[in-house]
Amino acid sequence: MSALSDPLSGSGLSRGDAVPVPLPRGRRNAELAMLAFAVAIMLFAFVNVGYGLNGHIPSGLALYVAGFAVLMAAAHIAVRWLAPYADPLLLPLAAMLNGLGIAMIYRLQESGRGSNPGIQIGTLTSHAALTQLMYTAVGVAGFVGVLAVVREPRVLSRYTYTLGTIGLVLLAIPAILPGSLSSVNGAKTWIILGGFSVEPGEFAKILLAIFFAGYLVSKRDVLSLAGKRFIGIDLPRARDMGPVLVVWAASLLVLIFESDIGTSALFFGLFLAMLYIATQRKSWLIIGILLFLLGADIAANLFHHVGDRFTLWFHPFANGNQYGQLAQGLEGMAFGGILGTGLGQGEPFRTALVQSDFIMTGFGEELGLTGLMAILLIFGLIVQRGLRASLAVRDPFAKLLAGGLAFSLAIQIFVIVGGVSQLIPLTGITTPFLSQGGSSLVANWAVIALLMRVSDQARKPAPQPIQDEGMTQVVRAA
Amino acid sequence: MNPLTLDLIKLAFLAVLWLFVIAAVGVVRTDLFDQPTSARKQRRASHGARRAPAPPAPAMPARSAPSRRGSARQLVVTGGSLTGTTITLADQQITIGRAPDATLVLTDDYASTRHARLYPQNGEWIVEDLGSTNGTYLDRQKVTQPMQVPVGVPVRIGKTVLELRR
Numbered sequence: 001m002s003a004l005s006d007p008l009s010g011s012g013l014s015r016g017d018a019v020p021v022p023l024p025r026g027r028r029n030a031e032l033a034m035l036a037f038a039v040a041i042m043l044f045a046f047v048n049v050g051y052g053l054n055g056h057i058p059s060g061l062a063l064y065v066a067g068f069a070v071l072m073a074a075a076h077i078a079v080r081w082l083a084p085y086a087d088p089l090l091l092p093l094a095a096m097l098n099g100l101g102i103a104m105i106y107r108l109q110e111s112g113r114g115s116n117p118g119i120q121i122g123t124l125t126s127h128a129a130l131t132q133l134m135y136t137a138v139g140v141a142g143f144v145g146v147l148a149v150v151r152e153p154r155v156l157s158r159y160t161y162t163l164g165t166i167g168l169v170l171l172a173i174p175a176i177l178p179g180s181l182s183s184v185n186g187a188k189t190w191i192i193l194g195g196f197s198v199e200p201g202e203f204a205k206i207l208l209a210i211f212f213a214g215y216l217v218s219k220r221d222v223l224s225l226a227g228k229r230f231i232g233i234d235l236p237r238a239r240d241m242g243p244v245l246v247v248w249a250a251s252l253l254v255l256i257f258e259s260d261i262g263t264s265a266l267f268f269g270l271f272l273a274m275l276y277i278a279t280q281r282k283s284w285l286i287i288g289i290l291l292f293l294l295g296a297d298i299a300a301n302l303f304h305h306v307g308d309r310f311t312l313w314f315h316p317f318a319n320g321n322q323y324g325q326l327a328q329g330l331e332g333m334a335f336g337g338i339l340g341t342g343l344g345q346g347e348p349f350r351t352a353l354v355q356s357d358f359i360m361t362g363f364g365e366e367l368g369l370t371g372l373m374a375i376l377l378i379f380g381l382i383v384q385r386g387l388r389a390s391l392a393v394r395d396p397f398a399k400l401l402a403g404g405l406a407f408s409l410a411i412q413i414f415v416i417v418g419g420v421s422q423l424i425p426l427t428g429i430t431t432p433f434l435s436q437g438g439s440s441l442v443a444n445w446a447v448i449a450l451l452m453r454v455s456d457q458a459r460k461p462a463p464q465p466i467q468d469e470g471m472t473q474v475v476r477a478a
Numbered sequence: 479m480n481p482l483t484l485d486l487i488k489l490a491f492l493a494v495l496w497l498f499v500i501a502a503v504g505v506v507r508t509d510l511f512d513q514p515t516s517a518r519k520q521r522r523a524s525h526g527a528r529r530a531p532a533p534p535a536p537a538m539p540a541r542s543a544p545s546r547r548g549s550a551r552q553l554v555v556t557g558g559s560l561t562g563t564t565i566t567l568a569d570q571q572i573t574i575g576r577a578p579d580a581t582l583v584l585t586d587d588y589a590s591t592r593h594a595r596l597y598p599q600n601g602e603w604i605v606e607d608l609g610s611t612n613g614t615y616l617d618r619q620k621v622t623q624p625m626q627v628p629v630g631v632p633v634r635i636g637k638t639v640l641e642l643r644r
Contacts, residue, residue, distance in 0.1 A: 027505070027509065030508075034502065038498070040494075041494060041498055044491055044494055045491065048491050051479055051483075051484060052484060052487075088509070089505050089506065092502070096498060280559075339489070339492065340488065341488075342485065342488035343488070343491065345484065345488075367491075367492065370495075370496070371491075371492055371495055374499050375495075377499050378499060378502070391563070391564075392563075392564065394583075
């Protein structure tokens with residue numbers, strides 16, 4: 001230890017001549033390469049669909065792939081400009097899923113049309129893939145917009161209550177509107193104006209995540225102070241928990257009223273995860289899961305359509321089930337087996353709504369278990385990158401927001417994939433990026449933008465000090 | 479179209495799908511160890527040298543590049559409220575404490591405002607206690623004078639545990 005007798009000589013600040021250690025890098029070139037890979041996969045998928053369906057390369061191939069490539073290039077340039085240090089993987093992973101989704105929707109739309117084999121899907125128009133590409137354009141515009149408007153995650157915490165209120169109002173609108181303006185396939189979760197329909201719950205998810213994050217951060221210190229102790233569990237004081245519980249109960253009531261159990265489960269999970277991240281109390285998880293099981297049991301007995309879901313879950317192959325699609329989806333995946341039938345060569349059109357809720361069974365049938373696992377891994381990587389950004393960022397609001405958004409994505413995937421594979425009762429909810437539908441796509445691109453904003457914040461090199469420590473600093477008042 | 483060709487296309491597509499996943503994991507991997515490829519090659523070379531049968535330890539010039547390549551690259555918080563926080567080590571010293579201008583700002587009731595600092599010396603990292611109330615511990619030993627921190631040995635500050643990682 002004699003060499004250490006004069007520690008100051010080795011102090012970091014005096015070592016100006018040392019080897020420069022690489023600064024945190026944006027790795028935008030890695031992002032570009034992965035993005036090109038994602039577009040190439042979309043191209044390959046389209047070619048595969050064409051050969052599988054009728055032995056020809058699809059006529060609209062250039063339009064779809066070139067359009068998609070231009071959109072992704074625009075997103076990439078925006079990231080270079082607006083969030084140069086953001087995570088290099090989030091954008092390519094989302095792009096890959098989005099491209100694969102468009103290819104699958106194209107495959108389903110072509111089924112039974114022209115001279116193609118299969119049955120025409122009644123719920124799918126002949127230009128569904130093009131519409132999906134247009135929604136992708138809206139989604140990318142929203143992605144760039146969020147990156148441009150939210151220059152720092154902290155900005156959002158100023159509007160905690162405003163955004164929370166907007167989120168609740170968005171959720172409530174379909175419940176108030178008459179069925180003709182809000183009901184699609186039994187779920188009363190839409191706003192239909194003219195020929196245009198929006199699912200506000202997808203956006204409310206983001207707004208409520210921002211609200212929960214802002215609220216839990218400002219009340220974090222109070223919340224960690226224990227109130228009463230109840231069977232070994234510390235409960236916070238009611239007045240601290242009040243607003244959060246009210247928002248949560250309100251969102252649940254609205255969702256039950258709108259007969260949308262999937263989204264209600266998603267909100268519950270989001271709420272629970274963020275509460276756990278903020279307070280670090282495992283007891284909340286136990287209370288929450290018990291509450292959820294209790295709620296599910298009560299709902300199953302009270303509401304006919306919830307009870308039906310449980311019956312279907314226990315007996316998917318029973319005769320007279322009005323949700324025969326679960327059985328169809330399961331049979332489709334069984335038909336696909338390990339390697340799948342190949343794109344364009346299966347019969348996914350037999351499953352009702354295979355383009356939205358059941359798109360994972362369509363992939364399971366045509367790409368098999370192998371393809372399904374790859375897709376699930378890509379979802380897993382998106383969630384991992386989100387949680388990674390949450391861990392790395394120092395601002396507690398951004399930490400909570402990224403954690404909540406990443407977790408909500410994970411829950412959403414679990415709810416729908418678990419539902420179509422009969423692991424949990426089936427609830428109608430979109431598969432992020434893959435399902436047909438504009439609201440879900442645009443909202444999920446906004447989620448990716450927020451996650452990238454947080455990761456940019458986390459990976460940005462610290463600003464250089466203007467002067468040496470200990471001296472008066474000159475602050476320029478601009 | 480020939481069914482065999484279609485099968486081959488199908489397998490190729492699945493392979494490309496997995497290649498994408500593997501490439502993505504590769505990006506995560508380089509991101510995790512945050513170092514340019516040239517540095518990684520150098521490090522790999524130095525690893526090879528270490529494995530070679532007992533080479534005479536080269537007398538490293540005090541501030542040479544290779545000595546730093548084999549040393550710690552990250553400071554990881556493994557215990558306490560900041561668990562999971564990672565700081566990439568540069569040539570700058572790292573101050574630890576509750577002061578808002580510290581490199582690692584602790585929210586630990588048992589830590590002092592300016593608790594301790596970590597600084598590089600000859601490619602090693604040294605921990606020095608800055609007169610804290612509750613002390614700094616290297617493994618089980620109280621830090622009373624600047625001590626060298628080996629990679630993977632826990633440094634305790636209040637309820638917070640830190641560790642150097644390669």
